[in-house]
Amino acid sequence: MRTQRVKALAALVLMSPVFFLTGCSKVSELGFPADVTSVNDQALPLWQGAWIAAGVVGVITLILILWPAVFHRAKVGAPEFPKQTQYNIPVEIIYTVIPFIIVAVMFFYTVQKENVIVAKSTTAMHQIAVNGFQWSWQFSYLDAGKGAVVTGTTAAAPVLVIPLGEPVRYTFTGNDVIHGFWVPAFMIQIQNLPGVTNQLEFTAKKLGEYPGRCNMHCGRAHSQMRFTVKVVTPTEYKNYLESLKGSQA
Ligand SMILES: [Cu+2]
Structure with a gap:
């Protein structure tokens, strides 16, 4: 029963990109066309970059969830709870600093692209x-x-x-x-x-x-x-x- 469920879950995870991507004209464009306006030239790389960043975060999060679920399962006869640890300062600093870096990088590129998109020339025809x-x-x-x-x-x-x-x-x-x-x-x-x-x-x-x-x-x-x-x-x-x-x- 359990292996069946695991197999079904694995199939769903493997198939999901297929469902997601079939609607797109070009996989790399992730649902938005390239070269349609001068705005796409700026916004499309930002959109693609955001998906790559989300993908990296998603995969790392998935590993962090599956790792304990698979390798640290409760053993028969083990005490009800494993050893409980609190206030691990290095870990707390890491999970505060990493999201801050992610937000700062995305903010930087968003401002950079937005400045180009909203710029006004003196030559508008x-x-x-x-x-x-x-x-x-x-x-x-x-x-x-x-x-x-x-x-x-x-x-x-x-x-x-x-x-x-x-x-x-x-x-x-x-x-x-x-x-x-x-x-x-x-x-x-x-x-x-x-x-x-x-x-x-x-x-x-x-x-x-x-x-x-x-x-x-x-x-x-x-x-x-x-x-x-x-x-x-x-x-x-x-x-x-x-x-x-x-x-x-
Ligand atoms: Cu309206």
């Missing part, structure tokens, strides 16, 4: 304002004048059209409550806050359509705050802006 409201999105293409605005509804999710290979400066605001502009494939999540303007600059690097949604619970129709980001060539982008201007005339 386009400006787009993203306003979240209950319950959809409004995209204003500022380089095409005041009229170039696309407003979505819960029934008709809006499309954010952006140019390939050209840096865009985005400003994010919230009209009523806090919303969250989230494009999973871009590894981007930034809050739309009422009364505060957030900014982010990035360059799309791959043509295609990418789903986005609001990830701050903002009210009854929060789940319908969907949108699509469409990355097009610079010429198509220019034509799109012209068409927006035309539709306002």
Whole structure:
């Protein structure tokens, strides 16, 4: 009975990476695509590094759990408890210092990557304002004048059209409550806050359509705050802006 249970447990442990990895396009990317935007270039190595760190900690923890369970089992006729030890100063120092080092290293790399991600150049070629409201999105293409605005509804999710290979400066605001502009494939999540303007600059690097949604619970129709980001060539982008201007005339 016991060996059966051990075998079942071993099979589960060995199979778990298979269940985990089958959903990913590429194992090394751990669920996020590479080379989609300039943000992925920074965030993906951080994501991979965090998984490696978690894997190392996980394996060491598993060994520390299984070691006593397998090699220090109660022997027949042994006293009820083994010798009890308290206040082992070196051990206590070690298990305080090691987590501190782990947190410090992850903090260092997070700050380093974040500084690059939020940096603003003076050469952003386009400006787009993203306003979240209950319950959809409004995209204003500022380089095409005041009229170039696309407003979505819960029934008709809006499309954010952006140019390939050209840096865009985005400003994010919230009209009523806090919303969250989230494009999973871009590894981007930034809050739309009422009364505060957030900014982010990035360059799309791959043509295609990418789903986005609001990830701050903002009210009854929060789940319908969907949108699509469409990355097009610079010429198509220019034509799109012209068409927006035309539709306002
Ligand atoms: Cu929302």
